[in-house]
Amino acid sequence: MVDDGSWLDGLLTDIFAGSWYMPHGHCYLWKPGLVWLHAVSDTLIGTAYVLISAVLYVLVRRIRLPFSTMVVAFGVFIGACGMTHFMEVWNIWNSAYWLAGWVKALTALASVLTGVYLVKARPTIIAVTDAARVSEERRVELETKNRELETLYSRLREADELKTQFFANVSHELRTPLTLILGPMERLLADAGMSAGLRRELEVVERNARLLLRHVNTLLDASKLEAGAMRPVYAETELAALVCLGAANFDGLARERGITFSVETPSALPAQADVEKLERVLLNLLSNAFKFTPAGGRVRCALEEREGRARLVVEDTGPGVPMDMREAIFERFRQVETGPARRFGGTGLGLTIARDFVRLHEGTLHVEEAPGGGARFVVELPLRAPGDTAVRAVPSVGAEALAAEASVAVEALREQALPASAPVAQVPVDAPRVLVVEDTPDMRDFVARTLAQEFHVEVARDGEEGLRKVEALRPDVLVTDIMMPRMSGDVLLREVRARAGLELMPVLLLSARADDALRVALLRGGAQDYVVKPFQAAELTTRVRNLATHKRTREALQNELKVRSGDLEALARELALRKRQLEAAFEASQEAREQAQRASEFKGTLLRLISHELRTPLSVVLLNLHLLERERDALSPRQQGLLEKLKRGASRLQRLMETILEYTRLEAGHQALTESEVDLAVLAREVTEEFRPEAQRKLLALELRLPAQPVRARTDARLLQLVLLNLLSNAVKNTDQGSVELSLEVLTGACQLAVRDTGRGIAPEDQERIFEPFQQLEQERHKSTPGLGLGLAIVKQLVERLGASISVASEPGRGSAFVITLPFVPEPPRAARA
Numbered sequence: 001m002v003d004d005g006s007w008l009d010g011l012l013t014d015i016f017a018g019s020w021y022m023p024h025g026h027c028y029l030w031k032p033g034l035v036w037l038h039a040v041s042d043t044l045i046g047t048a049y050v051l052i053s054a055v056l057y058v059l060v061r062r063i064r065l066p067f068s069t070m071v072v073a074f075g076v077f078i079g080a081c082g083m084t085h086f087m088e089v090w091n092i093w094n095s096a097y098w099l100a101g102w103v104k105a106l107t108a109l110a111s112v113l114t115g116v117y118l119v120k121a122r123p124t125i126i127a128v129t130d131a132a133r134v135s136e137e138r139r140v141e142l143e144t145k146n147r148e149l150e151t152l153y154s155r156l157r158e159a160d161e162l163k164t165q166f167f168a169n170v171s172h173e174l175r176t177p178l179t180l181i182l183g184p185m186e187r188l189l190a191d192a193g194m195s196a197g198l199r200r201e202l203e204v205v206e207r208n209a210r211l212l213l214r215h216v217n218t219l220l221d222a223s224k225l226e227a228g229a230m231r232p233v234y235a236e237t238e239l240a241a242l243v244c245l246g247a248a249n250f251d252g253l254a255r256e257r258g259i260t261f262s263v264e265t266p267s268a269l270p271a272q273a274d275v276e277k278l279e280r281v282l283l284n285l286l287s288n289a290f291k292f293t294p295a296g297g298r299v300r301c302a303l304e305e306r307e308g309r310a311r312l313v314v315e316d317t318g319p320g321v322p323m324d325m326r327e328a329i330f331e332r333f334r335q336v337e338t339g340p341a342r343r344f345g346g347t348g349l350g351l352t353i354a355r356d357f358v359r360l361h362e363g364t365l366h367v368e369e370a371p372g373g374g375a376r377f378v379v380e381l382p383l384r385a386p387g388d389t390a391v392r393a394v395p396s397v398g399a400e401a402l403a404a405e406a407s408v409a410v411e412a413l414r415e416q417a418l419p420a421s422a423p424v425a426q427v428p429v430d431a432p433r434v435l436v437v438e439d440t441p442d443m444r445d446f447v448a449r450t451l452a453q454e455f456h457v458e459v460a461r462d463g464e465e466g467l468r469k470v471e472a473l474r475p476d477v478l479v480t481d482i483m484m485p486r487m488s489g490d491v492l493l494r495e496v497r498a499r500a501g502l503e504l505m506p507v508l509l510l511s512a513r514a515d516d517a518l519r520v521a522l523l524r525g526g527a528q529d530y531v532v533k534p535f536q537a538a539e540l541t542t543r544v545r546n547l548a549t550h551k552r553t554r555e556a557l558q559n560e561l562k563v564r565s566g567d568l569e570a571l572a573r574e575l576a577l578r579k580r581q582l583e584a585a586f587e588a589s590q591e592a593r594e595q596a597q598r599a600s601e602f603k604g605t606l607l608r609l610i611s612h613e614l615r616t617p618l619s620v621v622l623l624n625l626h627l628l629e630r631e632r633d634a635l636s637p638r639q640q641g642l643l644e645k646l647k648r649g650a651s652r653l654q655r656l657m658e659t660i661l662e663y664t665r666l667e668a669g670h671q672a673l674t675e676s677e678v679d680l681a682v683l684a685r686e687v688t689e690e691f692r693p694e695a696q697r698k699l700l701a702l703e704l705r706l707p708a709q710p711v712r713a714r715t716d717a718r719l720l721q722l723v724l725l726n727l728l729s730n731a732v733k734n735t736d737q738g739s740v741e742l743s744l745e746v747l748t749g750a751c752q753l754a755v756r757d758t759g760r761g762i763a764p765e766d767q768e769r770i771f772e773p774f775q776q777l778e779q780e781r782h783k784s785t786p787g788l789g790l791g792l793a794i795v796k797q798l799v800e801r802l803g804a805s806i807s808v809a810s811e812p813g814r815g816s817a818f819v820i821t822l823p824f825v826p827e828p829p830r831a832a833r834a
Contacts, residue, residue: 024092039092042085049082073114080107160226174216180649181209181621184642191639198631204442205624205646207411208617214409215617218349225356232274232360234385235392239310240265242275243303246282250290250299253410257295264302271310272385277357281365284354285314285377287409292318298372309363310383315376326367330355362386431455432476432548437466437492438510439484442620443533447479447510450537450623451544463487467495470502476548482511482518490522497526504554506547510535512616524587534619534654537626618657621650673716673801680711680744680751687724688742694732701739702732711746713824719798720822726795727755727818735759738815751824756817762810770808771796 028034056075084107087100185206189199224230247263254261282301289299297317304311321329332352358365363381370376385391433456438444441461448457458473460466464487466480478496482489489509496502508529509522519530528550529543561572625647632640688704695702724742731740738758745752762770770792799806799820810816 023095024088028092035092039089042088046082046085046089049078049085053079053082073110073117077107077110077114080110083107174212174653177649177653178209178213178216181646181653182206182213184645185209188639188642195634198628198634201624201627204446205621205628208442208620212617212621218353221349221353225353230356230360232277232357233392234272234389235275237271237273237275237278239269239271239273239278240267240303242278243282243301243312246279247286247301249283249407249410250286253290253413254299257290259290259293259295260298262298262300264300264304266304269303269305269310269383271381271383272391273361273381274357277360278381281354281357281379282312282314283409284350285312285379287413288350288377289314289316289318289375290413292316292375294318297374305383306380308383310379310381312379312381313376315370315374317370317372317374320369320373320375321367329367330365427452427454427456432552433458433473434477434479434544434548435460435466435469435473435475437461437463437478437480437484437489439481440616440620443481443616446620446623447540450540451479454541454545455548463489463492463495466492470496470505471499474501474505476506476551477544478505478507479544480507480509482509482513482522490518490525493522493525493527504551506551508543508547512619520587533616534622537623618650618653622654625650673719675714675716677712678715678717678720680713680753681706683717683721684724684742684744684753687721687728690725691728691732691740695740698732698735699737700732700735703739703741705741705743707744707746711744711751711824713751713822715802715822719802723795723798723802723820724753724755726792730792731755731757731759731816731818735815746824747821749824750821753820753822754817756815758815761812761814762808762816763812767808767810771806 024038025035028038053075056071056078060071060075080103083103084100087096087103090096091100185202188194189202189206194202221230243265244263247261250261253259286299286301293299293316299316300313302313330351332349355365358379358381361381363379365377365379368376368378431454434451435458436444436448436451437460438447439462444459444461448459451457455477458469458475460469462484463480466478467487469475470478480489480492484492487495489511493507493509496505496507503526506528507526508531509527510531510533511518512533522530528547531540531543557572625643628635628643629647632643635643684706685704688702692702728740728742735757736759740758741754741756743752743754743756745754772793795818796806802822804820804822807819807821808816809819
């Protein structure tokens with residue numbers, strides 16, 4: 001009988017020790033090097049396998065890995081492989097081959113299961129791999145787009161900073177000549193002995209100069225706010241009195257227009273605030289209310305204290321603000337009405353600046369619908385300044401300055417309601433009849449009085465009234481502005497052309513927009529002429545006279561043709577057809593030439609703003625100064641001196657605007673090249689003589705050095721003259737003593753025009769920068785010479801347009817020399833050409 005315990009011991013011994021078998025060490029002949037080689041290598045392999053299996057287990061437990069089942073199966077397989085290597089080490093000194101076999105069987109099972117799983121999971125693995133690859137490609141693409149966006153954002157910020165700097169430069173440069181206009185103007189108006197007609201002309205100049213100054217101040221405030229350079233100057237003030245005084249400026253306007261104007265304030269409401277900025281906010285809100293409220297409407301202004309804050313409400317019974325525009329109207333240059341037919345003008349900055357001023361006080365400004373219809377603007381402000389802010393005892397801005405600004409705002413609103421009246425002039429009964437349609441009262445009055453010296457003049461203040469008078473009066477010539485309320489000039493032109501009997505009526509369009517595309521479209525739509533403001537009175541009269549003469553001549557020819565034979569009718573039709581063909585061919589060639597000149601569209605908000613909002617009042621100033629010049633003999637010597645200062649200030653302002661527009665034309669590719677044979681010596685002499693009065697005024701020697709023989713070259717005379725004018729202007733402006741010289745020298749294959757001066761000179765590090773736009777060597781606050789920093793940028797672009805080059809040589813304190821090298825082929829002798 002076998003002992004069960006001894007049998008089990010034998011089985012375990014056979015499995016784990018294998019005493020019946022020979023250990024592997026015998027196979028290695030128990031050589032120590034060989035034994036330890038196998039023992040160490042199998043131990044390391046087994047340990048690595050077990051560690052890999054353990055790491056996979058931890059990853060599956062802690063991280064949601066894809067294909068976790070496959071990872072677990074692979075971990076079991078790796079762990080089993082490690083156990084087989086441990087059994088190999090064990091069996092070097094033992095013979096547990098049964099146990100080693102079972103371990104290998106387990107490893108085989110794990111490997112087979114892992115392989116089967118991999119085969120089945122192959123499509124899924126491929127799909128996930130493809131998805132990962134696509135995801136990586138998208139990640140790379142996203143990073144690329146992000147870098148591009150960062151670059152574009154950086155450029156946008158740089159352009160925004162340049163725009164802000166440009167606003168500040170333009171505003172600064174425009175305010176100086178405006179001050180020189182308004183100062184002498186006030187002294188002239190103070191003269192009690194002035195005639196009524198002369199006083200009326202001066203008042204028009206002063207009114208438009210102040211309007212222009214208001215626009216300039218608005219631009220300057222916008223640039224400061226955008227640059228974050230404006231801070232409130234807190235002072236102790238009485239808000240109730242401030243609101244009452246500000247609202248009192250509109251009492252007269254309310255009576256004139258039959259508007260019910262109510263002001264509700266507490267007896268006193270002390271506060272700490274920036275008086276000037278709050279006055280601007282109040283004036284802007286009240287101006288908006290009266291601008292949009294019709295006659296017989298209602299405007300309400302109410303101030304109250306609510307929970308330690310001041311609450312100002314301005315509401316009206318006008319058209320109101322649409323829901324989708326209640327936030328947009330506070331954006332820069334945004335208005336409820338857009339396009340040339342908008343009913344109300346403006347820069348689109350008033351509400352933006354008002355909200356920014358309120359936010360500087362840590363307050364809010366929003367718009368909502370008024371209870372009786374219309375718009376309600378609500379301002380809420382803290383009554384006390386922030387704790388760490390200095391507060392003055394007296395406001396920094398006096399009541400006189402605020403009253404002056406309020407007067408300008410009210411006067412602008414009053415002019416909107418003025419009826420259009422035609423001037424009375426003594427002209428022949430059979431003189432042509434002209435209808436003037438213009439919404440700006442001063443411009444309408446000036447154009448009408450200018451034309452009344454030669455024509456019967458009728459006036460209208462918008463397109464709708466103009467269309468009614470065209471149908472009733474059938475004038476010989478229609479003169480109309482483009483941007484007008486209710487019906488714009490281009491719409492009026494279409495309506496006139498659509499009516500029977502008016503298809504051939506001559507139409508002359510006036511506009512402050514120097515827009516070539518618009519001009520071509522209007523001429524193609526039936527307009528006979530197009531004049532850009534500002535213009536000369538004589539030019540306007542001549543153009544209207546030509547149109548009236550053409551119309552009457554055409555009518556006379558038509559009447560004559562009615563009594564002529566059929567041959568004459570056929571001849572007239574042929575001539576008219578040829579004329580139309582020539583006009584069509586001319587328009588087509590003109591359009592093609594203009595399209596070739598326009599390399600890109602550079603028609604932004606700023607150009608439209610300067611062209612319309614600034615040039616219109618400037619044109620009125622220039623035209624009225626021209627009329628004053630006719631009455632020069634009636635002025636005293638002191639008044640004549642003041643008139644000269646006015647002319648210089650206005651001319652300087654016009655040159656600044658033309659410089660800005662010239663630069664925009666260059667940027668947009670609108671500067672055409674018209675070559676002709678030019679005598680360079682004659683051109684240089686003309687340019688020099690233009691600056692001789694200014695040089696004599698500064699006691700400078702203006703020298704001209706020319707070769708003995710004529711120098712003729714084929715180039716664009718106007719562009720080259722503009723280059724020399726800019727260079728000589730810079731030289732005279734920046735030279736305080738000494739001399740300025742313009743020289744012409746002929747070289748081999750080229751000629752050189754050089755402008756040298758003995759002025760302050762240019763540092764070497766600044767000599768490349770001066771040709772960049774808006775670059776000036778003097779800091780804005782320390783500037784002693786005016787300018788926008790565009791002159792030399794325009795010079796460089798024009799020189800390159802002429803196919804020439806420009807260089808500068810200068811040392812600080814020793815003057816500068818600008819040298820233009822122009823390709824030049826000597827003209828052959830006349831005998832040789834013959």
